[in-house]
Amino acid sequence: MAAAVRVRIAPSPTGDPHVGTAYIALFNYVFAKKHAGQFILRIEDTDRARSTPQSEAAILRALRWVGLTWDEGPDIGGPCGPYRQSERAAIYQREIGTLVASGAAYRCFCSAERLDAVRSEQRRENRFVGYDGLCRGLAPAESEARAAAGEPFVIRLAMPRTGETVFVDRLRGEVKFDNAQIDDQVLVKTDGFPTYHLANVVDDHLMGISHVIRAEEWLSSTPKHVALYQAFGWQAPEWIHMPLLRNADKSKISKRKNPVSLDYYRAAGFLPEALVNYLGTMGWSISGDREKFTVAEMTDAFSWDRVSLGGPVFDLVKLSAMNADYLRALSDAEIVARLRGWRLSDEFLQSLVPLVRARIARLDEFVPMTEFFFAGDLDYAAVARELLPKNRSPKEVADILVAYVEALDGERDFSAVALEQATRAFCEKSGWTTKEVFMLVRLGISARKATPPVFETLAAVGCDLARRRLRLCAEFVKKLPAPQPAPAEVATAKDTR
């Protein structure tokens, strides 16, 4: 008598659609389908400073692109809506009320300064770092009075101070935490919005989530969630923490060391079915000698017993090889259709025409002139000389390129006008001349010293490909030999290598 399976993916719309979201979504999706359950999409936008509707839209689009469609979600509704946490404020308010009333949670009036001071002292003394519980002893009447008087406060969970919290992770077995090691987590922020911990638990319960399948980074906050379920008197779901995708150096996958946006993979010409297959081989195997499978085949064969917990390194080379397999299996006509759905669309070609029409004398010049708009990674060897402006070292150039990419990360508007404005601001801040930076950007995104205007070009290349190329370009520059130092310096340099 297996209970109904209801699982969810709960992304936070605060940036690009993340490959890790697709990874976790895949396992949720497959598990749901395996057990004829529901796969739910819930948008966790309680960080009102960072959440954006554009990001939410991008996440939905990307998840659809990889084919992981949901049974309930903010766009299609369902019996447990709304599916966007920002629209569920009344629910959290109601639920936290019961916790405050029962004493399982309490108001905390401590200032950020005081919390900082407490924490830094704890850190200095190498002790457990967490809230010291000052406001926990406040008399209910005083707490009420101060709140009524308009004093700002957060609401914290009153964690049990003794004993231990034990829960079962489906993949690891029993995991135990000493309660004294668990912080009195903030559940409601000063702005009245719930934190992840509260909203997540309340929604999972109200939406009937049976299995929480999420990334391992959540493992150490699970005892807080377990404590919350206990405080509410609710039955906790089953916990399943998937291993984290890793960079080549084994650290948690990150945009500094790996393309991480699903939009990049689409723009770079990966097929969604290949990407999703590859993600299915991260920490999971269908059998000993097979690694190519569809989502449907993965569903048929799925079992948690086939999960391995060592954090898998995400390898673009291996992904590309798998992508090649999928590509070759397509018919000629299908490949043409894919190309048209990618960049060889009328729409994209038309967007390029204004950039080149004044620069071409014959049609045949269009292709060579626009070649880099249709490429993935570029080779900078031919422009190596140009990449080092006068009096700039390889390291300086590499650093400025990386700084520029990071500045671009905050850019929501990727139009030529906005990009020019942002880039000029960047130059002002960094002290580099626009002449230097504009040329470096041009070289980075095109590997050419002559192109249509940089910002139009940048906008057309697109932010995902552009970021990838600029980072690669930075790496290329870093390896360039430094310009010839003055002879005197050579004579005295002894620690060159």
Next chain:
RNA sequence: GGCCCCAUGGUCUAGCGGUUAGGACGGCGCCCUCUCACGGCGUAAUCUCGGGUUCGAUUCCCGAUGGGGUCACCA
């Protein structure tokens, strides 16, 4: 640093007490071939270490080491 998780070639993995430790990517070599690629064949490369348990440990237990995560009014 405290707490928690993890550990098979460079990478993804199979293995669930006795195997010549299997497959894939990548590397190298050969074949195919007008070139390149595809394809085929071959090859080098792995059980982190130390204790147990056992007739026997890659496999089970403990410890060490190493790696990772987490310690926010971000998720």
